[in-house]
Amino acid sequence: xxxxxxxxxxxxxxxxxxxxxxxxxxxxxxxxxxxxxxxxxxxxxxxxxxxxxxxxxxxxxxxxxxxxxxxxxxxxxxxxxxxxxxxxxxxxxxxxxxxxxxxxxxxx
Amino acid sequence: xxxxxxxxxxxxxxxxxxxxxxxxxxxxxxxxxxxxxxxxxxxxxxxxxxxxxxxxxxxxxxxxxxxxxxxxxxxxxxxxxxxxxxxxxxxxxxxxx
Numbered sequence: 039x040x041x042x043x044x045x046x047x048x049x050x051x052x053x054x055x056x057x058x059x060x061x062x063x064x065x066x067x068x069x070x071x072x073x074x075x076x077x078x079x080x081x082x083x084x085x086x087x088x089x090x091x092x093x094x095x096x097x098x099x100x101x102x103x104x105x106x107x108x109x110x111x112x113x114x115x116x117x118x119x120x121x122x123x124x125x126x127x128x129x130x131x132x133x134x135x136x137x138x139x140x141x142x143x144x145x146x
Numbered sequence: 147x148x149x150x151x152x153x154x155x156x157x158x159x160x161x162x163x164x165x166x167x168x169x170x171x172x173x174x175x176x177x178x179x180x181x182x183x184x185x186x187x188x189x190x191x192x193x194x195x196x197x198x199x200x201x202x203x204x205x206x207x208x209x210x211x212x213x214x215x216x217x218x219x220x221x222x223x224x225x226x227x228x229x230x231x232x233x234x235x236x237x238x239x240x241x242x243x
Contacts (some may be wrong), residue, residue, distance in 0.1 A: 056209040056212045056213065060209040063202040063206070066202060067202055069194070070194030070195045071195065081189075085183055086179045088179075089179040090176070093172055103165050103166070
């Protein structure tokens with residue numbers, strides 16, 4: 039167990055390097071967004087949330103292609119993508135963009 | 147001369163045919179979105195989001211100067227993000243007073 043931990047500590051993308059702590063700081067964005075899911079959707083910024091969705095998608099690809107490959111950054115941005123898409127859906131529902139499903143019920 | 151410089155840029159391993167160019171370049175849109183939100187009412191600003199984005203901007207500004215090669219694009223966009231987030235937070239604090 040301790041040899042695996044030592045391997046992690048001394049990894050080229052491990053906690054002795056900025057390749058580790060950059061993505062750690064990005065987790066703040068995810069945790070902030072998770073906290074914001076409990077707030078009313080009126081507080082969501084469509085601009086910022088939409089841009090964050092595209093931004094995280096691009097950085098998933100970036101983390102895969104950069105050398106050394108950064109799986110931690112990839113997972114971080116994948117999680118952010120999920121939270122931002124959820125927030126975007128809450129914002130879109132508030133704006134009325136996701137209201138079409140009610141029409142078939144009204145016709146019955 | 148200009149076309150050979152453009153060719154060098156176009157075919158660069160971190161140039162516009164690669165994600166190494168577009169990912170940091172797109173990050174500028176985070177700043178554009180934040181600036182567009184300067185006109186939003188301060189009660190709609192999210193403290194956690196702006197604090198988290200601002201802190202990550204500062205840390206990535208440092209990161210971009212430590213990696214090889216130095217990434218001035220990432221440095222400038224991260225620094226700008228820290229500035230716009232700080233301004234948004236200051237707007238909300240001023241409103242709360």
